[in-house]
Amino acid sequence: MSALHAYRHLMRAARVAFDGDARTLTAAYESISRGFRENQNLPANDPTIAPAIAHxxxxxxxxxxxxxxxxxxxxxxxxxxxxxxxxGDNDTIKLGNQNIKIGGEHKCCSA
Known part of the structure; x- marks a missing residue:
């Protein structure tokens, strides 16, 4: 995926998430733009680009x-x-104080 596609997806997602809240939407747009502008001059083969796009x-x-x-x-x-x-159906919340296995590790609800 290209940086332009990621940028557009992020802007659309912000619009969906913050629709009706002009102040927060403007702040999100500015933050997204600033983040992409900071990296606009990286060479196309820079190894940090792919993880940044994935993020x-x-x-x-x-x-x-x-x-x-x-x-x-x-x-x-x-x-x-x-x-x-x-x-979600909150199945893990229904378990109460039991230890649950997440990603191969046992986690307690307070951990």
Whole structure:
């Protein structure tokens, strides 16, 4: 994947995640642009480019699926959940204080 594709995916993901919040969306756009501008003069064969592009794609995926914004509406909060928001079943939460195996290692809920 090219840097341009990663840049576009990241910008679109920010727009999805922060839609309706102009201040946060502007800050996200500026941060994304600054990050890409800092590396724009790297040679095409630089070994740091591929991991940076992969990181940008991971961030874009995370923004699309895991960031949910909420607004206070009186005494409650309204969440803006969109079609890309990940909806898990929280199976590991239902296990309580048991040790669970993640990536081959046993983890406790407080670890």
């Amino acid at each position: 940008a794609e991971e961030v874009a995926s995370f923004l699309r699926s895991n960031v949910v914004q909420g607004r206070k509406d009186g005494e409650t909060y309204k969440l803006r959940i969109h079609k890309d928001t990940e909806r």
